[in-house]
Amino acid sequence: MVAAVKDTADRVRSIDVDQYRYGFETLIESEKSPKGLSEDTVRFISAKKNEPAWMLEWRLEAYRRWLTMTEPTWARVNYPKIDYQDIYYYAAPKPKKTLSSIDEIDPEILKTYEKLGIPLREVAILEGVEPPPGGEPSANRKIAVDAVFDSVSVATTFQKELKAAGVIFMPISEAIREHPELVKQYLGSVVPTSDNYFATLNSAVFSDGSFVYVPPGVRCPMELSTYFRINERNTGQFERTLIIADKGSYVSYLEGCTAPQRDENQLHAAVVELVALDDAEIKYSTVQNWYPGNSEGLGGIYNFVTKRGDCLGNHSKISWTQVETGSAITWKYPSCILRGDNSRGEFYSIAISNGHQQVDSGTKMIHFGKNTSSRIISKGIAAGKSQSTYRGLVTAHRKATGARNYTACDSLLIGDKCGAHTVPYVEAKNSSATFEHEATTSKISEDVLFYCTQRGLSQEESVGLVVNGFVKDVLQQLPMEFAVEAQKLISISLEGSVG
Amino acid sequence: MTALLEVKDLKVRVEEREILHGLTLTVNPGEVHAIMGPNGSGKSTLSHVIAGKPGYEVTDGQILFRGEDLLEMEPDERAAKGVFLAFQYPVEIPGVTTWNFLHTALNAQRKARGQSQLSSPEFLKKVREVAKSLNIPQDMLKRGVNVGFSGGEKKRNEILQMALFEPAVCILDEMDSGLDIDALRIAADGVNALRSPERAMVVITHYQRLLNYIVPDFVHVMSRGRVVKSGGKDLALELEASGYTQFDDAA
Numbered sequence: 158m159v160a161a162v163k164d165t166a167d168r169v170r171s172i173d174v175d176q177y178r179y180g181f182e183t184l185i186e187s188e189k190s191p192k193g194l195s196e197d198t199v200r201f202i203s204a205k206k207n208e209p210a211w212m213l214e215w216r217l218e219a220y221r222r223w224l225t226m227t228e229p230t231w232a233r234v235n236y237p238k239i240d241y242q243d244i245y246y247y248a249a250p251k252p253k254k255t256l257s258s259i260d261e262i263d264p265e266i267l268k269t270y271e272k273l274g275i276p277l278r279e280v281a282i283l284e285g286v287e288p289p290p291g292g293e294p295s296a297n298r299k300i301a302v303d304a305v306f307d308s309v310s311v312a313t314t315f316q317k318e319l320k321a322a323g324v325i326f327m328p329i330s331e332a333i334r335e336h337p338e339l340v341k342q343y344l345g346s347v348v349p350t351s352d353n354y355f356a357t358l359n360s361a362v363f364s365d366g367s368f369v370y371v372p373p374g375v376r377c378p379m380e381l382s383t384y385f386r387i388n389e390r391n392t393g394q395f396e397r398t399l400i401i402a403d404k405g406s407y408v409s410y411l412e413g414c415t416a417p418q419r420d421e422n423q424l425h426a427a428v429v430e431l432v433a434l435d436d437a438e439i440k441y442s443t444v445q446n447w448y449p450g451n452s453e454g455l456g457g458i459y460n461f462v463t464k465r466g467d468c469l470g471n472h473s474k475i476s477w478t479q480v481e482t483g484s485a486i487t488w489k490y491p492s493c494i495l496r497g498d499n500s501r502g503e504f505y506s507i508a509i510s511n512g513h514q515q516v517d518s519g520t521k522m523i524h525f526g527k528n529t530s531s532r533i534i535s536k537g538i539a540a541g542k543s544q545s546t547y548r549g550l551v552t553a554h555r556k557a558t559g560a561r562n563y564t565a566c567d568s569l570l571i572g573d574k575c576g577a578h579t580v581p582y583v584e585a586k587n588s589s590a591t592f593e594h595e596a597t598t599s600k601i602s603e604d605v606l607f608y609c610t611q612r613g614l615s616q617e618e619s620v621g622l623v624v625n626g627f628v629k630d631v632l633q634q635l636p637m638e639f640a641v642e643a644q645k646l647i648s649i650s651l652e653g654s655v656g
Numbered sequence: 657m658t659a660l661l662e663v664k665d666l667k668v669r670v671e672e673r674e675i676l677h678g679l680t681l682t683v684n685p686g687e688v689h690a691i692m693g694p695n696g697s698g699k700s701t702l703s704h705v706i707a708g709k710p711g712y713e714v715t716d717g718q719i720l721f722r723g724e725d726l727l728e729m730e731p732d733e734r735a736a737k738g739v740f741l742a743f744q745y746p747v748e749i750p751g752v753t754t755w756n757f758l759h760t761a762l763n764a765q766r767k768a769r770g771q772s773q774l775s776s777p778e779f780l781k782k783v784r785e786v787a788k789s790l791n792i793p794q795d796m797l798k799r800g801v802n803v804g805f806s807g808g809e810k811k812r813n814e815i816l817q818m819a820l821f822e823p824a825v826c827i828l829d830e831m832d833s834g835l836d837i838d839a840l841r842i843a844a845d846g847v848n849a850l851r852s853p854e855r856a857m858v859v860i861t862h863y864q865r866l867l868n869y870i871v872p873d874f875v876h877v878m879s880r881g882r883v884v885k886s887g888g889k890d891l892a893l894e895l896e897a898s899g900y901t902q903f904d905d906a907a
Contacts (some may be wrong), residue, residue, distance in 0.1 A: 247686045292826060541704035608747045611740075612757075612817065613765035626751030626800070 178491030190247035195221060199361050201246045204332045206365075209337065219350040219360035224352045232517040233546045233578060236459060236484045246362045246395070260347065322378050324408075325370040329397050332368035339370055343401055346432035347467040355426040355488075356463040356508070363397035363428065363573035371406040371437075380636055382411040391433035394426040402437035404470065409440040411639055425484075426461045435470030440478070442635055444643050445475065446650075449481035454542075457485025468500035468526075476503035477520065478634045480643045482650040483584060485514060495529035495557075503632040504530040507643075508542030509624075509650045510575070519549040519580075524560035524590070532582075533564040536628045539575035540651060546578040553590035560590040568598040569627050571620065571651070621648045658723045660704070661825050666717035668705055675701045676852075677881040678717065683825065686853040691860045691879030691893060694900040699860045700744065700898050702878075703829045706858075707741040708734050721825070736768035738824030742814040743796050744833055749801035754813065757801045758783060758820060765821060786819045790846050808839030813845035825853055826850070827858045832866040844869030864896040879903040 168314075190201045199220050203213040228239070319326050325336060333340050350360040371377050402408050425447070431439045441464075450457025460483075466475035477491040493502025504520035522531035531551065539545040545568065553560040568577035579596050601623050610617035624634070626648060630639050661683040664755060668676040675698050683689055692781050705712050706719060708731035719726040726734055735817060749757065759779045774782065792812055802810050811831060818826055828847065832840050847870050851857065859870055867875070867889065875891040876883045877900070884903045885891065 228782050240823065261657055602747075603710060604745075605747045607707075607731065608743065609749075610705050610744075610762075611735055612761035612819070613710075613732050613735040613768065615730075615764070617761070618764060622752055624756065626749055629751040655714055 161378040174272060187378055190245055192245055194220075194240040194244070194246060194362065199383060200247050202362055202364060205247060206333070208330075208333055211337075211341070212333050214618035215345070215350070216361050218359050220362075222351055223354070223357040223361055223374065226357060227533075228354050232488050232548070234488060234515040234517050236298075236486050239459070241358075244621075247364050253452050275354050299363055310645075318378060322375055323372040323513045324375060324377050325368065326381055327368055328535070329363075329366045330337075330400075334589075335349075335454065336368070336370070339401065340368070340399070343430065343432050344397075344399055345466045347428075347432060348428050348463050353463060355461040356492040359395045359397060359426045359428045359463070359543050363395045366397040366399075368398070369400040369408060369410065370560045371408045372400045373404040373434075375403075375406045377406070379410040380409045380411050382413070394423070394425045394427070396425075396429075396603065398427070398429040399432075400430070400439060400441070402434065402439045402473075405436040406434075406436045407438045407440075409442070409636060410456060411442050411444075411636060413444040413446075413526060413639070422459075423535050424461070427463070429462070429464040429491075431464075431475055433466065433470060433473035433475050433497075433500075437470060438474040438476075439466060440476045440636075441466070441491070442639055443477075443479040443481070444485075444639060444646060445481045446646055447478065448485075449514045450482050450485040452512060452584055454485070457514070457613075458483065459486045460484040460489060461486075462489040464489065465494065465521075466492070466502065467494045468497050468502060468529075470500070471497040471526070472499045473497050474501045474503075476505070476634070478503075478505040478631065479507070479518075480631075480635070480639075481506070481516065481518060482506040484516075487514075487516040487518055489518045492523065492550075493531060494523045495531065496525045497529075498526040499525055499528045501529065503634075504531075504533045504535070505631040506535045507538070507628045507631045507647070508536070508545055509538045509540075509647060510545045511540045511650055512543060513541070516544070517546040517548055519547045521550040522552075522558040522562055523550075523554040524562070526557060528558060528559040530561040531563075533562070533566070535564075535566045536631055537566070537568040537577050538569035538571070538601065538624060538627065538651075539568065539577050542574045544578070545575045548580045548582075550582040550584070551592055551594075552582075553587045553592075555586040557587050558589050560585070560587060562590075562592045564594045566594075566596040567627070570594075570598065570600045596634040611615055617648075620651055624651060659683060659720070660722060661858075662718070662720040663702070664718040664720070666705070666719065667704075667715045668701055669713045669715055670701070670711065672675055674715070675881055676705070679881065679883055681858075683856045683858060683878065684689075685824070685856055686870065686873045687874065688851065688857045688859065688870065690859060690870075690872035690875045690889075691878055691883075692862070692864070692870070692875060692892065692895060695862065696755075697878040697900075699862075700829055701857070701880055703741055703827045703860055706734075706827060707731060707739060707881060710885045720828045732764065733768065733800050735821075736765045737822075738822075740818055740821055740823035741789075742818060742825045742826060742828045742831060746810045746814055747803050748803045748805075750803050753802050754801050755780075755783065755797040758797075758817065761817075779898060785822060787816060790819055790849065791842075792818060806839075807834040808836075808842065811835060811839070812846065814827055815843060815850070819843040819846070824854065825856045825858065825862065826832040828870075829860050830862065831859070832861055832863060840866065877903060892895045 184621050190198055190519055196217060199216045203216055203283060274492060348356050350357055369381060400410060431441060433439050447458035447460060475493050481487055491504060495502050502522050508516045508518050510516045521531055533549060535547050537545040537547055537590050547566045550566060551562045564581050570577055577598055581594055601620060605623060606619050609622060610616060632643060663679055663681040664681045666676050667674060691699055713729055721737060721739060763773045773837045802813060831843060837844060859872060872889050875887055875889060877885040
């Protein structure tokens with residue numbers, strides 16, 4: 158072995174992902190459901206949420222279906238068998254009184270957000286939970302934060318301004334009670350309860366999540382944002398998000414997650430459904446940084462997520478942008494069903510894996526409507542002993558005349574113990590479809606590192622610079638507020654990947 | 657007077673094979689040294705070891721820079737001290753603009769030297785001046801580092817960096833490779849513009865023609881990992897006439 162290569166190999170071996178910055182625990186009393194999964198667990202959760210009977214029935218039907226299903230094994234990930242009876246399916250901070258302002262949130266929780274550098278409090282102070290009397294809304298861009306702490310939303314800000322615009326942004330548990338007609342119409346319309354093992358499980362036991370409805374012609378006046386955080390030992394987190402953009406409306410939704418360090422694996426099976434009607438546009442951005450496990454590959458979050466958008470209306474558009482740096486296992490394929498004519502789906506992804514992380518992620522673009530178009534830009538970065546797989550499906554239905562897709566999958570390897578894999582599936586049943594696929598795999602070579610260090614950059618700065626260049630196309634898709642955070646996260650994730 | 661760069665009896669191995677067998681070279685401020693020799697004589701190895709490229713094992717000898725042990729320093733520390741290597745094959749860094757790369761690198765060097773950081777406008781002003789003085793078009797700064805650059809453009813980008821970082825010693829590794837005569841002349845003009853009484857240059861080349869444009873003070877002939885002959889600029893012409901084979905036995 159060339160000395161230089163050996164040197165790098167040693168450095169990569171010494172990666173210590175225990176440096177995980179966000180590994181701390183908040184001590185808050187919580188209220189848990191009994192361990193394990195049964196009809197009683199489902200009833201417990203539904204009762205906790207004061208749900209109407211139809212919702213309980215919906216959950217129970219999903220639960221019964223789940224019992225007949227088996228866990229999928231096709232993804233390129235390995236993990237010990239999950240004991241679904243050894244998990245708590247519901248945990249909530251003990252209810253106190255209803256909150257009318259951020260000040261009433263448990264200071265422990267606020268402290269956690271502060272450590273994370275999440276500006277919940279700052280946002281509240283700078284922008285004011287209640288706008289000053291008679292004051293015009295500030296010209297600054299605003300972010301409304303619906304903070305999900307474990308399973309219950311504990312803070313919702315900016316409600317007033319959103320209300321004025323007619324936008325509904327609330328925990329889904331509330332929406333089930335307050336807007337049952339919308340929830341009934343759309344919940345499960347994109348990801349049916351029978352969709353897949355993890356989505357079905359989610360349908361039975363989902364605890365909370367966000368609900369957004371943007372009325373016709375309304376451009377949502379601010380970015381909507383949710384910070385997820387898994388905090389209760391051994392608590393599976395089952396988020397459910399439903400976003401509906403009515404005709405001619407626009408909404409940008411930001412989702413960001415971090416989780417504290419754990420010894421045991423935590424299961425996370427979220428479902429996100431997006432519905433865009435005629436001429437509507439939804440932009441959904443995610444920065445995901447859950448605990449990836451320690452340097453031996455122990456612990457870490459199992460992230461089995463089903464995210465799907467339905468471009469139901471003509472000229473509708475759904476765009477997924479994700480920066481994935483965390484979790485021990487990621488199984489995630491944000492997809493678009495292009496049903497409306499001239500609708501458009503986009504998927505921009507940065508997936509970074511280090512240590513022992515395993516990522517199997519990609520997208521599905523399913524073209525049904527005429528002249529539908531989609532674009533996939535995927536950037537996978539693997540370091541340490543991690544494995545990163547892009548898995549994508551592009552199909553054109555036989556009626557999808559003029560369907561177009563462009564796919565570019567680039568992988569970047571750091572060190573020689575990691576792997577990158579590309580598994581594209583392409584299927585055109587209409588001869589007028591135009592599908593393009595490009596894929597590259599490259600390595601940060603010793604030569605590039607030497608060039609950068611010779612110019613005065615440290616090893617880590619060099620890797621950071623090269624990686625940021627590599628992911629530039631995708632970073633540009635993120636809303637400004639997130640791009641900065643994401644860039645920081647990328648550097649943190651790759652800390653220790655070289656000397 | 658302390659020499660700027662002193663290579664003393666340097667022995668270097670790559671994968672168990674000794675490439676340099678005891679090389680000695682002393683460079684003082686203001687001097688331009690040419691190192692000539694056939695392929696495989698160890699010229700590029702020397703430049704890599706001075707700059708600190710990983711993969712080389714120094715088994716004996718010393719490299720001192722202003723009396724300090726260079727071999728103890730990381731490549732980025734050496735750069736901050738004022739050691740610059742103009743690469744034979746500059747790498748491409750997609751997605752990173754030349755402008756951003758130069759700004760980040762210059763500030764990293766300045767930080768290491770305890771100097772203030774240049775803001776974007778300050779940097780822009782500086783880099784524009786430097787580019788102008790070297791007749792380098794501004795649009796090169798907006799492109800990805802060396803991405804899609806011609807051979808000549810890559811070498812000019814190296815010279816631009818050399819001018820920007822203001823190093824004390826510049827090592828030019830086979831600067832003439834892959835350049836036609838016009839590109840060579842432009843690159844050489846850039847190098848000549850940077851000659852100064854404080855700055856030393858080590859010009860590594862296989863061919864004499866480069867030395868028509870960058871006229872050295874000293875010429876060293878390398879063969880099989882050693883300097884086998886040193887002399888003035890005329891030695892290069894002598895070599896041009898008689899070739900390297902005469903030194904095979906001397907090694």
